[in-house]
Amino acid sequence: MFIIDIQNKVPIFEQLKKQILEFISIGILLPNDKLPSVRSLATDIGVNPxxxxxxxQELENQGYIYSVKGxxxxxxxNQTDxxxxxxKxxxxxxxxxxxxxxxxTKDKLLEIIEEVYKEETV
Amino acid sequence: MFIIDIQNKVPIFEQLKKQILEFISIGILLPNDKLPSVRSLATDIGVNPxxxxxxxQELENQGYIYSVKGxxxxxxxNQTDxxxxxxKxxxxxxxxxxxxxxxxTKDKLLEIIEEVYKEETV
Amino acid sequence: MFIIDIQNKVPIFEQLKKQILEFISIGILLPNDKLPSVRSLATDIGVNPxxxxxxxQELENQGYIYSVKGxxxxxxxNQTDxxxxxxKxxxxxxxxxxxxxxxxTKDKLLEIIEEVYKEETV
Amino acid sequence: MFIIDIQNKVPIFEQLKKQILEFISIGILLPNDKLPSVRSLATDIGVNPxxxxxxxQELENQGYIYSVKGxxxxxxxNQTDxxxxxxKxxxxxxxxxxxxxxxxTKDKLLEIIEEVYKEETV
DNA sequence: GTGGTCTAGACCACC
DNA sequence: GTGGTCTAGACCACA
Structure with missing residues (x-):
């Protein structure tokens, strides 16, 4: 489910955060959905728990997720998405x-936006 | 001429690089213009040479400037700008x-572009 | 493993780069192999970290290696060798x-090549 | 007559030496030919005398040229070329x-030599 | 533990 | 004067 790129300069925990937020944004993860446990996710993607x-923890501090002991x-x-x-x-x-x-110039930017939004989503 | 924020998390040398590139891009620094010497700039902005x-050196490796010993x-x-x-x-x-x-949505982005480009340049 | 000559006029870091590239080229260092840590190598060869x-860092900028903090x-x-x-x-x-x-003349060059490639590798 | 590239990493005086040696090697400069005076050459190519x-001086120390006061x-x-x-x-x-x-492999090298020596001299 | 950044201060080669 | 290299030693973020 999650893909992390060890060669990437952005820290692994940031990559994780970003992907979780993306999934919430898209609607793959909905309010009150349960996230995988720390340990299972860690072994899944091969990183340190x-x-x-x-x-x-950072996602919780920023209010995007909440944790329940045990x-x-x-x-x-609350309108997380x-x-x-x-x-963004x-x-x-x-x-x-x-x-x-x-x-x-503004035109250059508009051009790029058109280009990106014309492409098929992968 | 250059402004660096020592508190900022982005490394000082990166801030410097960014500003130099900006000046080249805008045309404040033109091809074959001389940059301030390492030592003078260092004392100017209060950092280590x-x-x-x-x-x-990084700008040189990336081909944006060239250095001549002495x-x-x-x-x-070469069309550096x-x-x-x-x-960018x-x-x-x-x-x-x-x-x-x-x-x-694309419209949101267009909206923001309009907003930014309407503002007076500071 | 690495040999550097502190007397040599070519900078230490260049000597190091050269040897690492040689080891990659020969196949002693393979893709995703771990290089010695900055500190351990530094003490090994008796130079500053x-x-x-x-x-x-230069090898990374040139795409021959990648570094992961921590x-x-x-x-x-990518076919680094x-x-x-x-x-070369x-x-x-x-x-x-x-x-x-x-x-x-071309012949002189061919002569030298023959000579070099006839020698036993040391 | 002489071309120096200020952007080049090799020191200007080395570039000069190299070109003089090249001219001797090719036969443009013959034994007992007079080299341009230090000052005239300096202004010609726009460098410091x-x-x-x-x-x-280095060429003289290495025996390729000799200087006569005044x-x-x-x-x-003596067989300078x-x-x-x-x-070389x-x-x-x-x-x-x-x-x-x-x-x-030796073959790769031979291939390149053929290629270079086939080209027209510029 | 790892790599990345920064300082202070030194020495060298080149111009 | 210039840039380039190196050391010693410090602190930070990441895993």
Whole structure:
């Protein structure tokens, strides 16, 4: 289910977080769905349990999931997917600002958006 | 001329690289222009010369500048500004792909672009 | 395993890079093999860890190895040995061109090649 | 007459030396020919006179040229061109050894030599 | 434990 | 003066 790339510079726990958020955003993980246990997920993707634990803890601190002692971790229910999308849009805005700083024209950006959204989803 | 934020988590030498690339991209630094010397820039922005040196060396390895022992560092002359913009556009494309993955609509993105490009440049 | 000559004018980190590339080329170091840790190698060959680190980082930037924080450095897996050999052959071509410029005859070169390849490997 | 590339990593005085040796090797500069004066050559190619002087001094130390006070520098006459070619062949031998170390086959090298020597001289 | 960044201060080659 | 290399020793993030 989860794919992590050890060669990638972004830390493993961040990759995990990102994928979980993506699944929530898309609707694969719904509010109150149970996440895999730290230990099982760790062995599944071949990483240290501490790493999975760190990802879960950060997600919990940010309110995207909640943990129940002795039961596991679950997706939070308060418009989580919308919060995630807002975060992502903030990222996008930052990116656009970068482009503007480099004096890249609006048209170039629109062109790229058209191109990306025309492609079939893989 | 250069502003670095020592508190920021992004490494100082990366901040430096980014600003130099920005200046090239905008046209403030033109091909064959001389960059400040390692030592002078280091004292200017209050960091160790090694840190500036690392930034310069990485820029050189990436072909954006060239260094001449005993003379200084200079902006490379091969359409450097265009190469930088292309790199940036690649970043943007990656970002748009991210948005698409999160099932964010094209309209949202267009909206944000309009918003950013309407603002006065600071 | 690695031998560096501190007297030599070629920088230590370059000597290191060269030997690592040689080992990859020969097949002593295979894709995804782990390189010695920065610190252990540094003490082994009696240099500063920063020096080893610089060698590793340059090899990474050039795509020959990849590093994972908290785990170590590993040989890259994309036909790295072939890429290195191609680089070397480019060097050779440049060298032959030099000889031609100096109006050295082809026969002289062939003679030397025979001589070198006849010798026992040390 | 002389072409120096400031962007090149090899020091200017080395580039100069190399070109003078090349001209001797080819026969453009003959024994007892006069080399341009340090100052005139320096202004011609736009470098510091010290740099030209250093090149000349090293060539003199190595016996390729001789200087006469108040008159200038001249090409030495004792089989200079042959000495240069021998030096170059030593370089070539070193290069071939490098190739052998990387387990590159003799055939590959022969192939490249054929290729280079088939080309028209530019 | 690992690699990555940074400082302080030294020495060298080149111009 | 310039950039390039190296050491010693520190601190951080990641696993």
């Amino acid at each position: 501490n790493t999975v634990s760190k990802a879960y 039961k596991g971790c679950f997706i939070a229910d 919308q919060l995630i999308k807002d975060d 849009l903030d990222d996008f805005k930052g990116c656009v600002n970068e482009m503007k700083k480099h004096q890249i | 090694n840190t500036v040196s690392k930034a310069y 003379k200084g560092c200079f902006i490379a002359d 265009q190469l930088i913009k292309d790199d 556009l690649d970043d943007f494309k990656g970002c748009v792909n991210e948005m698409k993955k999160h099932q964010i | 920063n020096t080893v680190s610089k060698a590793y 785990k170590g450095c590993f040989i890259a897996d 072939q890429l290195i050999k191609d680089d 052959l480019d060097d050779f071509k440049g060298c032959v061109n030099e000889m031609k410029k100096h109006q050295i | 010290n740099t030209v002087s250093k090149a000349y 008159k200038g520098c001249f090409i030495a006459d 042959q000495l240069i070619k021998d030096d 062949l030593d370089d070539f031998k070193g290069c071939v050894n490098e190739m052998k170390k990387h387990q590159i």
